[in-house]
Amino acid sequence: MKTGINKILIVIPCYNEQDNILPLLGELTKINIENCEITPLVVNDASTDDTQNRLKSSGVLFLENVVNLGIGGTVQLGFIYAAENGFDIAVQMDGDGQHPPSELHKIIAPVIKGDAQMVIGSRFISQTGFKSTFLRRVGIRFFYRLNKWLTGVEVKDSTSGYRAYNAQAIRLAADYYPDEYPEPEMILYLAHKQVKIAEVAVNMNDRASGVSSINSFRSVYYMFKVSLNILFLHLKLKFNG
């Protein structure tokens, strides 16, 4: 267990979230966790709406991609920032209001205690607060089996992007992070790097406004691509070290 103040960076990737981002930051400033210093960092992925202006006038800490990188490169930038600035914990939190800041203490607790090096906020351990589409449930079940088969790690909600990383996991994520739909693949990568992964139950909101990055039309492509990525990454890590 680490003593002293834990420096926590909340990495919030956002793309065209002008209506969601400031309310979320407002909620975050109200959060107080014992022995923790919480710094939100918004990474604006070249939004085309008013996000950039609103971030500037709010005075919050933010980074800006000059071209659109997609979710992977954007979240990774947050981890690079966390690694360069010596944060103890980095939390990945969606900019659309799906991940309530009030649940933050639950996902960082195992990291602070030293029980786990990466913690995933899961919608499935308890059955509250989240309904999902049939296809998404099928996909999640599939990735659960795939990752279990390849690494032995059991993560029930592999698509959840509400996650906490300790310093070691931050460095690994700064080093490698998948481009598109990174969540299930990251589990395999970290498992290969001997990172201890835990899952805790959290409540999640439906999206506050806007459109989710995964709709049913792209689900099949999503599952196919992520499966291929996972298999190839597995082979690469297994045979190339």
Place this chain on the structure above:
Amino acid sequence: MDKIYSYRIQIVAILAALFFFGTIVRLIIKGKLRTEYSFIWMAMGLLFLLFSVWRSLLDTLAHFFGVYYAPSLIFIFFFFMIFIFLIHLSVVNSRQHEEIKKLTQEIALMKKKLESGSGSI
């Protein structure tokens, strides 16, 4: 008459091959095509030229490989070359994708350092 017609197509083929080769050279000179990507196209241009000047070469080769219908040798050869080159372009594209990502991230971090005045570049 037959003789004249068959020379006509040969002249057209040679002119086309020269035009193709000239286009590649012009693109390089203008800086629109990097030399490293031009080798394969220059080689193709020279091949066009060779086959249009030396007309019986195709039949000779087809006979050598045991190909009954000589033009199919052209198709096989060019399909193969184009496939290889497309794979090469996909590799180049993937590398550039990674490079653009790194550059974008680096620019974002530098901008932040400049704004806060904490870093020197």
